[in-house]
Amino acid sequence: MSRLQVVSGKGGTGKTTVAAALALALATEGKRTLLVEVEGRQGIAQLFETEALPYQERKIAVAPGGGEVHALAIDPELALLDYLQMFYKLGGAGRALKKIGAIDFATTVAPGLRDVLLTGKACEAVRRKDKAGRFIYDHVVMDAPPTGRITRFLNVNDEVAGLAKIGPIHNQAQAVMRVLKSKQTAVHLVTLLEEMPVQETADGIAELRAARLPVGRVIVNMVRPQVLDAADLELVRSVPRTAVAQSLSAAGLGGARRGGKAEQLVGPLLAQATEYAERYALEHEQRAVLAELDLPRHELPLLAEGMDLAGLYELATELREQGMS
Structure with a gap:
């Protein structure tokens, strides 16, 4: 040094x-x-x-x-x-x-x-x-x-x-x-x-x-921190809303009835996943730009x-x- x-x-x-x-x-x-x-x-x-x-x-x-x-x-x-x-x-x-x-x-x-x-x-x-x-x-x-x-x-x-x-x-x-x-x-x-x-x-x-x-x-x-990788994000984009609602109900988050708490949570959860996917893509692009600088790189959390x-x-x-x- x-x-x-x-x-x-x-x-x-x-x-x-x-x-x-x-x-x-x-x-x-x-x-x-x-x-x-x-x-x-x-x-x-x-x-x-x-x-x-x-x-x-x-x-x-x-x-x-x-x-x-x-x-x-x-x-x-x-x-x-x-x-x-x-x-x-x-x-x-x-x-x-x-x-x-x-x-x-x-x-x-x-x-x-x-x-x-x-x-x-x-x-x-x-x-x-x-x-x-x-x-x-x-x-x-x-x-x-x-x-x-x-x-x-x-x-x-x-x-x-x-x-x-x-x-x-x-x-x-x-x-x-x-x-x-x-x-x-x-x-x-x-x-x-x-x-x-x-x-x-x-x-x-x-x-x-x-x-x-x-x-x-x-x-x-x-x-x-990286919560999901590219493969996980692809699954999130394609998963049906009904499947998410059923999974939430199975986990005890709201009843199974239509319009219940489980269904109400689906929209915010998918919106958060979309936001994470966009940020993940942006960070992936910026890492590629930094790699082109041909310098040692360190990351701090x-x-x-x-x-x-x-x-x-x-x-x-x-x-x-x-x-x-």
């Missing part, structure tokens, strides 16, 4: 949940992962049922086997102060700029600067080592922007390196791109078995490949009880069992 795991996906597909579960899966057996949030939504804190994340790395969970998950919500303003201190040693002058609003102005107005700071901070965590020369984190997992802008987000440092031909900004941008375009990085896309998310996933993969960014795996989230911390650990176990660790 690459050291930087970038997780993107169309809004509503559960990419933050998948990123959190992946961080837990990678931390199993004594490893350390850093889960990075870049959109300022505090979704990670909500999933792990903890207080809002500050701009500092903090342990938020223990994985099976004693591993640790740390988390960081990157604040672009504070990241810019770090950047100015690192390269220009501004110190108190940097804090003064923040007080007068210059830092906020810069991160809001300067094209691409916000994304440069976010990707730069994540890549710094990937490269960071302790005094013994060992990596601080075994893996860094980034809950990244949605599929529609992931390529521009990751590729912004290429543009910056082209604009700043020399100096620390140019060198920093190149260092970030060396991480993002190497085998150290994998960009995973989260989708649902629905037409629009699958199409956006296919488009996103094409854009990433065109930009020479490393595409990882497709993760299909919230997969409903729809949790009937909803998403909570226990569910997060359950999804992490699923990812480990499917080889994402």
Whole structure:
């Protein structure tokens, strides 16, 4: 597994949940992962049922086997102060700029600067080592922007390196791109078995490949259990209404008389079966589209009880069992 795991996906597909579960899966057996949030939504804190994340790395969970998950919500303003201190040693002058609003102005107005700071901070965590020369984190997992802008987000440092031909900004941008375009990085896309998310996933993969960014795996989230297969559905379509009513009566659901409870249940039951058949056909079609992308694919179940911390650990176990660790 690459050291930087970038997780993107169309809004509503559960990419933050998948990123959190992946961080837990990678931390199993004594490893350390850093889960990075870049959109300022505090979704990670909500999933792990903890207080809002500050701009500092903090342990938020223990994985099976004693591993640790740390988390960081990157604040672009504070990241810019770090950047100015690192390269220009501004110190108190940097804090003064923040007080007068210059830092906020810069991160809001300067094209691409916000994304440069976010990707730069994540890549710094990937490269960071302790005094013994060992990596601080075994893996860094980034809950990244949605599929529609992931390529521009990751590729912004290429543009910056082209604009700043020399100096620390140019060198920093190149260092970030060396991480993002190497085998150290994998960009995973989260989708649902629905037409629009699958199409956006296919488009996103094409854009990433065109930009020479490393595409990882497709993760299909919230997969409903398969109750009937194709043969069973064919039987449902052809079974006579009277036979269904007789079976219901035999099971004790209403009397056998015409217009009784058993007959009243036939319509809703067959309607539900038809709805399931349509969904089954749609999901079958979308799986075929995903298969054409020629990427490893993983599926995570729809949790009937909803998403909570226990569910997060359950999804992490699923990812480990499917080889994402």
